[in-house]
Amino acid sequence: MSRLLTLDQVTFAYDRRQVVSDLSFSLDEGDYLAIIGENGSGKTTLLLGLLGLKEPAGGTIRRSEALRAHRIGYLPQQVPEQRDFPATVREIILSGRLNRHGLVAFYKKEDRQAADAVIRKLSLEDLEKRSFRELSGGQRQRVLLARAMTAAEGLLLMDEPVAGLDPIVSHEFYRLIRQLNKSGTTVIMVSHDIHCVTRDATHVLHLGYGHHYFGTAAEYMSSDLVASYLPGHGRKKP
């Protein structure tokens, strides 16, 4: 297993206000990292930093060769505007391949084949020609996952992927991610849902104001932090 990502005393800030401070951890290929923490603890900012879209205000981020070439399968939080967007499922999934193109972007045969492979893998054949705006929430999320996988098979970065999905659909989505992880995909997921996190994840990063916790899922479960986060003890998730 090779090292994918190392953060060393990294700090992120907006207008000098520190959002994430002094964060160090590292991740290997095949890991499943769950990032949890209160609202405003900088989870989304950290994801943007890992994607290279936000420069750290301090510290260093070392990325493996693959990550430097924008080869990350990113599944952003769904924005409401997307819900009535006129685009076919295929148009969306193909756009995952744009990280291999420059200013002039024509899809080639291998792009279409890569999209076809992911469509088969996620059993989206029936939806391929449908419009995104006609799909259910769970179907939409599967399509956006397919786009992420078309961008990069090796690493998936997800920002609260089950937000707004009903329990059955969320469960199904987690199962899918677990399968992908078992077959070698590295997963980084921001989530509020601690149960699935602790069942599936290999590592946990708990972002707090002031100090952070990073360790394996098993270590985390026996730590004091969990007691304050489990439903019944901590804040209910929104």
Add this chain to the structure above:
Amino acid sequence: MMSFLTDFFSFSFLLRALIGGSLVALCASLLGTSLVLTRYAMIGDGLSHVAFGALAVAMALSASPLAVSIPIVMAAAFLLLRMSGSGRVRADAAIAMLSSVSMAAGIVVISLSTGMNTDLYSFMFGSILSMTRSDLTLAVILSLVVALLFVFSYNNLFAITFDENFARASGIRAGLWNGLLAILASVTIVLGMRMMGAILISSLIIFPPLSAMRLSGSFKGVTLVSALSSLVCFVTGLFLSYGLDLPSGPVIVLVNAFCFLLFALISLIRKRSGPGPLPKP
């Protein structure tokens, strides 16, 4: 009918209006697809009011209208993009603010210089007499740039329109693209404004994509239908306004509105007749 057409084409200004206007309508509908879907549609409206103010200043200084208004409108476009990006001032409120101030300044400048006269009327509601030779040249250049953009970078444009964050993570420089779209939209608005009128030009940006979205569920379909319907509506509206001796801007807007209603009706009938197979993109 034939004599109507020979009459029409015997006036070179009408021919210029037809060619220049069609090109502007085409650019507006293509850029509009992206602007409407990214919720920047109101920027088009705001910019047209800024263009009105800028044009009034140009008239008062007896300067070239294009040379004065294009830089001012571009600056306003970047300002509005920045404001809607930063989230500090609510974008819609910011646009409304800028719109009314520019409009007010424009009217004051006109009153101080030439007085309220037919110039103001044609500024507000457009005139087909206004397409000059230099306007036409600029319209040709603009449509070439827009065409190049859509032919070679259509897929990038789709990615940014659909999901800017994902596009940025794919290495597409979204800031650059948004800036480019703002520049092109500015030129389109300044060019189209004198023909359509300051308060009506934004309809060329907003109507065609909205109409197209009734008919098609794919981005490619919406882009094509939008361009085609914009072109057909513009030409129809221009001939109608000439034949009925009405101002061109309002007639073109009404034709666009009719097209929207027609497409909405078609989509309603389609839904009624069952889910059926969807139209191919």
